[in-house]
Amino acid sequence: MAPPKTGLWHAYRLRWKRRRFLFRIWRKRNELTVSLDRTTKISSDAILAFATVRNEIVRLPHFLDYYRELGINHFLFVDNGSDDGTAAFLAQQSDVSLWTTTDSYRLSRFGMDWLGWLQWQYGNRHWCLTVDADELLTYPDAENRDLHALTTWLDDQGEASFGALMLDLYPKGSLGSATYQPGDDPTASLNWFDADNYRDQVHPYYHNLWIQGGVRERVFFADEPARAPTLNKTPLVRWSWRYAYVSSTHQILPTRLHDVFDLKGDSKVSGALLHTKFLPIVAAKSAEELTRGQHFQNTALYQDYHRRLTKNPDFWHEGSCRYEGPAQLVELGLMSKGRWV
Amino acid sequence: MSLGVIMLVHTGFDRAEQMVRHWAHAGCPVVVHVDSNVPVATYDAFSQSLADLVNVRFSARHRCEWGTWGLVAASQEAATLLLEDFPEVQHAFLASGTCLPLRPIAELQRYLDAHPDTDFIESATTADVPWTVGGLDRERFTLQFPFAWKKHRRLFDLFVKLQQALGYRRNIPDGIVPHMGSQWWCLTRQTLDAILRDPHRPTYDAYFRKVWIPDESYYQTLTRLHARIVESRSLTLAKFDYQGKPHIFFDDHAELLQRSKSFVARKIWHDAHLLYQTFPLPDDPLRADEEPNSGAVDRVFSQAVERRTLGRPGLYMQSRYPSSDRQTSIAAAPYAVLQGLDDVFPDFSAWLTRQTGAQVHGHLFAKDRAHFADESEVYRGGLSDNARLRDYNGKMFLTNLIWNGRDQHHCFQFGPADTQDIRWTLAKDTNASIWVVSGAWSIPLYDSGRSASEVRTEAARLQRIEDKFLRVLRSPDARARIKIMTLAQFIEAPMDVLQTIIDDIAGHRGNALKEVPKMPDLTGLPDFLQDLKNQGMHPFLTGDITVGNTQQTIPAVRRKPYVISGQ
Numbered sequence: 001m002a003p004p005k006t007g008l009w010h011a012y013r014l015r016w017k018r019r020r021f022l023f024r025i026w027r028k029r030n031e032l033t034v035s036l037d038r039t040t041k042i043s044s045d046a047i048l049a050f051a052t053v054r055n056e057i058v059r060l061p062h063f064l065d066y067y068r069e070l071g072i073n074h075f076l077f078v079d080n081g082s083d084d085g086t087a088a089f090l091a092q093q094s095d096v097s098l099w100t101t102t103d104s105y106r107l108s109r110f111g112m113d114w115l116g117w118l119q120w121q122y123g124n125r126h127w128c129l130t131v132d133a134d135e136l137l138t139y140p141d142a143e144n145r146d147l148h149a150l151t152t153w154l155d156d157q158g159e160a161s162f163g164a165l166m167l168d169l170y171p172k173g174s175l176g177s178a179t180y181q182p183g184d185d186p187t188a189s190l191n192w193f194d195a196d197n198y199r200d201q202v203h204p205y206y207h208n209l210w211i212q213g214g215v216r217e218r219v220f221f222a223d224e225p226a227r228a229p230t231l232n233k234t235p236l237v238r239w240s241w242r243y244a245y246v247s248s249t250h251q252i253l254p255t256r257l258h259d260v261f262d263l264k265g266d267s268k269v270s271g272a273l274l275h276t277k278f279l280p281i282v283a284a285k286s287a288e289e290l291t292r293g294q295h296f297q298n299t300a301l302y303q304d305y306h307r308r309l310t311k312n313p314d315f316w317h318e319g320s321c322r323y324e325g326p327a328q329l330v331e332l333g334l335m336s337k338g339r340w341v
Numbered sequence: 342m343s344l345g346v347i348m349l350v351h352t353g354f355d356r357a358e359q360m361v362r363h364w365a366h367a368g369c370p371v372v373v374h375v376d377s378n379v380p381v382a383t384y385d386a387f388s389q390s391l392a393d394l395v396n397v398r399f400s401a402r403h404r405c406e407w408g409t410w411g412l413v414a415a416s417q418e419a420a421t422l423l424l425e426d427f428p429e430v431q432h433a434f435l436a437s438g439t440c441l442p443l444r445p446i447a448e449l450q451r452y453l454d455a456h457p458d459t460d461f462i463e464s465a466t467t468a469d470v471p472w473t474v475g476g477l478d479r480e481r482f483t484l485q486f487p488f489a490w491k492k493h494r495r496l497f498d499l500f501v502k503l504q505q506a507l508g509y510r511r512n513i514p515d516g517i518v519p520h521m522g523s524q525w526w527c528l529t530r531q532t533l534d535a536i537l538r539d540p541h542r543p544t545y546d547a548y549f550r551k552v553w554i555p556d557e558s559y560y561q562t563l564t565r566l567h568a569r570i571v572e573s574r575s576l577t578l579a580k581f582d583y584q585g586k587p588h589i590f591f592d593d594h595a596e597l598l599q600r601s602k603s604f605v606a607r608k609i610w611h612d613a614h615l616l617y618q619t620f621p622l623p624d625d626p627l628r629a630d631e632e633p634n635s636g637a638v639d640r641v642f643s644q645a646v647e648r649r650t651l652g653r654p655g656l657y658m659q660s661r662y663p664s665s666d667r668q669t670s671i672a673a674a675p676y677a678v679l680q681g682l683d684d685v686f687p688d689f690s691a692w693l694t695r696q697t698g699a700q701v702h703g704h705l706f707a708k709d710r711a712h713f714a715d716e717s718e719v720y721r722g723g724l725s726d727n728a729r730l731r732d733y734n735g736k737m738f739l740t741n742l743i744w745n746g747r748d749q750h751h752c753f754q755f756g757p758a759d760t761q762d763i764r765w766t767l768a769k770d771t772n773a774s775i776w777v778v779s780g781a782w783s784i785p786l787y788d789s790g791r792s793a794s795e796v797r798t799e800a801a802r803l804q805r806i807e808d809k810f811l812r813v814l815r816s817p818d819a820r821a822r823i824k825i826m827t828l829a830q831f832i833e834a835p836m837d838v839l840q841t842i843i844d845d846i847a848g849h850r851g852n853a854l855k856e857v858p859k860m861p862d863l864t865g866l867p868d869f870l871q872d873l874k875n876q877g878m879h880p881f882l883t884g885d886i887t888v889g890n891t892q893q894t895i896p897a898v899r900r901k902p903y904v905i906s907g908q
């Protein structure tokens with residue numbers, strides 16, 4: 001692996017990169033059409049959630065309940081051409097503002113340009129959570145402490161961002177065999193995960209901690225580990241209009257925001273994004289992805305991945321861990337309390 | 342009631358109101374100071390909401406920024422008002438809006454009545470107590486601090502360094518000895534009055550105005566001039582992390598707070614509804630006379646902090662990635678790397694498992710796949726046996742394996758035929774014990790029945806690779822426990838070496854060898870090696886193997902130590 005790029009010149013280049021992203025976000029602003037603007041309801045201490053969705057009517061009921069409970073005050077959604085009633089469902093929610101677009105998800109850097117424009121307008125000075133509909137954020141003591149407790153503490157510590165590991169949850173048995181009804185807690189049917197096959201390295205260009213591994217790599221990407229899904233994320237950020245996510249929420253500029261790890265042997269506080277991709281609907285979704293080709297740069301590789309997902313594989317093995325809650329993830333070393341005692 | 346409260350409030354007004362009411366209903370007069378940064382409308386609403394209470398006053402407002410004089414000025418202002426307006430007050434208690442009484446206020450009152458002349462204020466000389474953050478203890482009294490620490494950290498640090506370099510020192514006013522401690526105190530009327538009416542107060546105020554974080558030292562220092570009895574501890578339970586930032590108490594701390602038996606705790610999280618419901622606890626005559634005991638809380642917090650921040654070596658995750666040049670141990674637990682032994686003894690792994698009960702893996706870094714102890718495709722934690730996955734980041738493969746199985750001792754076989762990228766990691770890890778029988782790769786070659794000329798290239802390759810590994814192990818940077826012996830040395834006395842390995846792995850549980858692994862017949866080996874030499878390939882790593890020392894050695898019986906009892 002190449003040594004990390006450092007120095008003033010690199011910093012300067014990253015600065016311009018960030019400006020280019022912001023310009024791109026601004027240039028693509030017209031792709032969004034406002035459908036429901038309730039942003040006047042946002043109070044100054046509100047925590048906001050941003051998400052791009054497409055045909056997520058199955059997940060959204062629980063998604064909204066979960067994050068409301070966690071302390072999200074307002075949701076800002078971009079609906080990318082759903083045809084299953086997602087938009088109508090979201091419109092009924094009093095704490096949701098909704099934009100729609102039918103433009104290309106891929107060309108919008110997988111939704112980051114659209115969300116970037118919303119964050120630029122509404123996110124400034126707020127704690128902003130940027131997630132997908134299949135990601136549920138959890139963190140140490142999440143049962144007792146809501147996001148306001150976490151963000152207040154982060155403010156106190158002078159931290160402006162919070163890192164989380166993507167944790168793929170899967171059922172025991174083939175993916176199609178699990179049962180799920182809209183509104184259910186997905187961690188009830190997807191309650192297994194891989195505990196200890198995550199590889200960390202420092203990203204040579206952006207200097208974030210680059211984590212790969214997990215069940216998707218084990219099953220699908222063993223022959224091309226370099227291409228395996230990236231699992232580190234920085235989903236929660238005290239936003240400024242100067243910030244821009246790079247690729248999903250894996251990297252963010254300025255880079256100090258994804259410095260959510262400690263190099264000295266301590267550990268900072270961190271959480272996990274429970275990834276509920278593998279609900280029974282995944283086969284149908286993957287079949288659709290195969291025809292749309294809107295996911296990820298190296299589409300050929302991912303085509304094979306989606307093709308295999310349509311066949312309802314079984315991820316479970318003897319050493320799989322059953323999900324029990326945040327305390328378990330802390331104990332396993334997948335997330336950490338840091339100094340947040 | 343003879344207890345009066347000074348409450349400093351700057352945010353969380355609903356909770357502050359609740360707390361003011363709480364103190365006031367218990368009969369304590371309260372003087373509230375509201376930060377002058379708070380907008381007038383908020384202030385008015387807050388003071389209106391408390392207008393119905395007769396024993397509550399609002400003092401003139403000062404700007405209270407962390408670490409500045411404003412906090413002291415605010416408490417001076419409020420204390421003066423408290424002493425003037427409420428002549429019955431005998432003890433003044435400094436609290437904030439996020440302080441929550443844990444025990445009934447009557448119990449606190451009774452406690453203070455029992456100690457009428459005692460000032461409860463944490464107050465230690467800077468010479469003796471190195472608990473401050475940033476190393477500024479004595480110097481906070483002798484340097485100038487024109488820049489705000491929170492907003493202009495770099496300027497702050499730079500200016501401190503400049504003064505240190507120039508040897509600048511402020512003069513400390515005559516008669517005072519700098520003391521520091523928690524800013525939450527409970528002073529007697531007499532002491533507080535003496536501090537506020539001290540004829541030298543203008544001098545002291547002018548001095549402390551420029552001290553860094555004066556609210557941690559103003560009263561702490563001046564109390565020493567006037568107090569009759571100083572009890573150097575705070576009645577308020579406040580925990581600070583090692584950066585000097587206050588811990589916040591959440592609902593899940595309820596039991597801990599209860600155990601502390603403290604009268605008051607801070608900081609309480611604004612939305613910790615359970616805490617605000619639970620505390621203060623109802624009257625309990627059994628507990629009424631108990632002393633506060635924050636020892637348990639201290640222990641729990643420091644243990645938790647230690648475990649969570651420092652106590653997880655060998656873990657690499659989202660928020661912990663110690664760089665390798667900052668640490669000596671890489672993996673989470675000790676493990677053994679065994680090179681060459683399985684070449685000498687074909688069933689070595691099985692034998693070692695029987696002898697030690699450890700997790701004995703095969704060649705974890707073999708070119709074809711990782712040979713886990715159970716030969717499974719997916720090992721504990723979801724670790725795959727796929728060689729590409731493993732080699733993509735061999736170090737993390739190893740640390741994952743050890744972290745997830747740190748309840749057991751792991752051993753694995755290694756050899757020159759394996760992927761070698763891991764060798765520096767092994768050599769640098771103080772948790773690794775590496776045992777090498779060099780040149781042992783010659784045995785399988787000999788066993789294969791092929792002639793020396795056929796295996797010559799292969800032998801040369803293995804020797805070259807092993808030699809590189811040995812050079813790594815012998816480098817000054819190697820920190821593992823390393824034992825290297827040649828094949829010749831090993832077969833001279835294999836049982837001694839095996840016994841040492843077993844003692845090392847199994848610790849005191851290691852027994853005398855009951856069973857000896859089977860060594861193949863090596864009588865033809867010297868000739869084979871000589872043939873290699875004749876081909877021009879000198880197997881120098883095997884050591885000098887002659888016909889005489891290839892005989893199967895019979896294990897020496899390990900005698901039990903015995904004592905001759907005297908007389």
